[in-house]
Amino acid sequence: MPVYQRMAVIGAGLIGSSVARAARATQAAGEIVVYDSSAEVRARVLEIGVADRAEDTLAKAVEGADLVVLATPVGVIGTVAGRLAADLAPGATLTDVGSCKEVVADAFAALGRPDIHAIPGHPVAGTEKSGPDAGFAELFHNRWVILCPNPSTDPAGLERLTAFWTRLGAKVESMDATHHDLVLAVTSHLPHLIAYNIVGTAADMETVTEAEVMKFSAGGFRDFTRIAASDPTMWRDVFLNNKGAVLEILARFIEDLHMLSRAIRWGEGDKLHELFSRTREIRRGVIAAGQETAEPNFGRDRKA
């Protein structure tokens, strides 16, 4: 029994195409319709069998759908939601997969469609790859999906969307959109900003060549390049749409960094050792929470 009879996915990138694949693999949705603004992507989506139909207008894509998933960069979710609002079937569920939730919650509240279930959502999953070919059905396995209902959200609508994501293999938690943006600023947005920044700093050195940076990257740098290879448009939008929380966390991060810098300058080995010991605990917690492999070096170097 599918959870939804007809799902429309708007935007067929890494996440959109993964939702389509996962919904098909688990039969969470009956018919799967995809809209993408790129004709090339629409053709590719049909070629790789991700969807039953690929439509070239939003109206045709969402017609009769009881689930509409907005999987565009977060900067255009509001506009796209506005454009398709009038075409949504009565009682349909509208959700998204964007990394910022307050802007989406605001946009959904302004749609003028109190008869639909508009629930912002965010699967905390992804890879550094982009495009329809990068998606895969297992992307959400054992990952958390955060839904951000508001006081007027219909519990039955929330329950159905929860059942959908659960079917896709995810674990679902609900929280306030503002709190979501703060949590993700720490666990996702700041790490990406830092990774982009360090890779940029390294590339700009005059005394160390790019070839040297690449050759000797196994000392730690290469882990950062993975995150810094993520989709530029998606991440530009994330920072512009979660400005407040990101700048707050960033300010704390820089403060802490100044303290570390001072400890190095003054040779305060005990302070360094204490921090470096404390951070190990967090790693253990991440592994215990099932969000990371315990394999050393991500299992990257082991032959076996």
Added chain:
Amino acid sequence: MPVYQRMAVIGAGLIGSSVARAARATQAAGEIVVYDSSAEVRARVLEIGVADRAEDTLAKAVEGADLVVLATPVGVIGTVAGRLAADLAPGATLTDVGSCKEVVADAFAALGRPDIHAIPGHPVAGTEKSGPDAGFAELFHNRWVILCPNPSTDPAGLERLTAFWTRLGAKVESMDATHHDLVLAVTSHLPHLIAYNIVGTAADMETVTEAEVMKFSAGGFRDFTRIAASDPTMWRDVFLNNKGAVLEILARFIEDLHMLSRAIRWGEGDKLHELFSRTREIRRGVIAAGQETAEPNFGRDRKA
């Protein structure tokens, strides 16, 4: 034909025990002797068959060895080298595996043993795990080892040490100790500092719980926790012994971060997009250099 007849490894942690394992697996050394200050580690080394002998004094360990590899935290390399200097066999090769090379070069120059081949070295390889059990023979496969000879180094001695590391599966490059410290400050020391710092910042948030940080870490944070789980003593020593280069690179990193912060505050999307696009190239270079897997997400999520 072994490259060295008898190798003494001083310190049997991740790197020391990997050198011993790799030398045994490739027959790069005839007899393998290990010294470790911990009786427990010495016993374990024999138990897991990493060495032929485990000695409880430096003098006994290096006696008659034609290769001595110092694999202690970098902060004590000078002292340990000083303690065993008088016991080194004439013509022996003395090297190390520490992450900072200028301090080691200075220490080696002060040993008063012009009859030996004292060549600082650094295999750019490792995992976040510590201790003798964490080592494995393949750790150096396709990784770079940097050797730092000086103008008075005997070419034949350098060639033999190069042959040793090549036998272990590594690629060898020689450079000046000062340049090494600058390159590694970028590709290894700064990434570790940043990772330790961000994990610390996240743990100190009052508005976001540690449980939330761990649960939702798949958004990027978890990659940082891997590096931040590295050995605290080793890394304290690295920062105290490469202070100049680390503080210089760190200052640049913070400057760049302030610029990024400003771009976010003022909504300068183009600037963000430009940086985020440029950093992708570096990732491609790291993969092309054979230092990283091209698997999305380190192959972590794929069922395959």
